[in-house]
Amino acid sequence: MARLDSLIIFTTVVKANNFTNAAHQLGLTPSAVSKQISLLEDRLGVRLLNRTTRSVSPTEAGQLFYNRCSRLLEDLEEAEHMVKDLETSPQGTLKISATPTFGRAMMMKIFAEFLQQYPNVNFDLTLADKGLDLVREGIDLAIHLGSLQDSRLVARPVARQKVILTASKEYLEAHSTPQELSELVNHHILMVSGIDFAEPRWIKRFIKEAGLANKERRFTVNDLDTLCEAALNGMGIAALPLYLIREHLDSGRLVQILPEINFPVRTIHVVYPENRYLSAKSRAFVDFMASYFEENNLDDLQASKARG
Template identity: 35%
Template sequence: MDKLQAMLVFSKVVEAGSFVGAAERLNLSTTAVSRYVAELEGQLGVRLLQRTTRRLHLTDLGQLYYHRTLHLLDEMNELESELLQETQQPAGRLRLSVSIPFGARQLAPALARFRQRYPHIRVEVVASDRKLDLIEEGLDLALRITNTLDGNMIARPISPIRTLICASPDYLARRGTPLTPDDLRQHDCLIYNGIPEPNQWSFVCEGGEVYKVAVTGPLEADNGDILVGAALAGMGITRSPSFMIGEALAEGRLVPLLSGYHMPQLTLSVLYPSRQYLPAKVRRMIDFLLEEWGGEVPPWEACWLQPPDGP
């Protein structure tokens, strides 16, 4: 007896509610369907179905076996789907959501490399600083920088996102360098007002406690690029995610401050709706993003954390 085929026939009998209905769905004779179920019961040594002249009823063991059978058949179908995808060149449109600053600075150049590897995948980027619903927006996946994720989505952490405090050499030459978080009270701070408590800059102490410092300054904005631009021009001290300022730090146009103190850290994650029957194009993109940015030190930090070349 073909055990897998017998399990499939049994599941169709339950779904159809009769041997005749299952036979029609499977394009088999009613006799063949009845024989598969009888042989399956004989091999298992239990009765799965109670047969009456009017309808079929699952026994308690039949109910258990039916649900386990559905799970196994789903696993088999998913495995076959994955194997088929591995032999095919992934293609089609892939819709991806990302925040505007991260999309412009990090995703855009990475997509050029992704295109070289998978030329038949067309990527549509939905750049927004709003939290979009993947299902409602028809998105395949999303990149999020947060520690609070939607419980209905599958989330794969990619890399840590550190927040750094920095200023231009010109500003520091004029105003001096803060040595402790409390020194920030005496400086011009550039404030991102797109978050709760924008004028409170938080630091994590050695014991894990959060210490907040009240800051003020000549500029507030709901866009990080404006604040980084102002810091580069010497207007004040900015608090920015490392992916926005890595190049400026590497080139010395910005100087990291208070390196002995740490600010709360976020995580870059890729979100997608389900693991089941994940299209090849989505699976390839997830693997690519993990390859590009995975690890404790992401590339936007590695460029300025590397020690200088020797003489």
């Protein structure tokens, strides 16, 4: 224990930048802290800290030792949490982020069913079109669409999203139904931009293949729900997630066009920082969400029914 205590004292001193502040945090006297650092340096046979009258800073060896000690202490803390959680049911507030469209369409139903099993969990949901810094924002889990750019995140795939081309029945009656991709240039095009859904690679490839690069858009918006409303109101043709418009396809208000076009099926992940301990509530929710979409194919769900 004495060796572990010395590591805790050392890392606290480095973070505090002086003995006085470190001693205050540890509940010790500055002289006791200084003595422990000296004993540690004697044991290792190397100077760990550069000392001045007002502050301390790690030497090259001290910085290396601090980096390893910090990881060791973090691993120890995580191990303690894991053992404690074996006897603890999920409880407390779970902070989650999701895109506005997916959050509104799907998450309320999932939350409601989860709470039936885990009534001691509360939810704090943030809806954002762009990915957030999970650590800085204090987010436990994020619902992420498509490929991951941040290698520091752990991702668990939970569902797959299909996208189709669609337009209202009224629009097609007034403008005819395109039978080939090349005919889209003669139609009003509705586009989404500025959000994660509009991943440049597949959007740009579709625009190029359809000969739409120089065509003016009838309507552009940074929200999929609004894009859907534009299509429902006969403003033109849009590419939309199947789960979002399933109800309107079934009712006949929207019609799929050019079904032979295969947009990339994109994976929906639950993500969290790789160095963050996954609490009992987080682990339970990740498992629950994966199970939910194993039993309920996302493309077969109607967004309005998923809301309640």
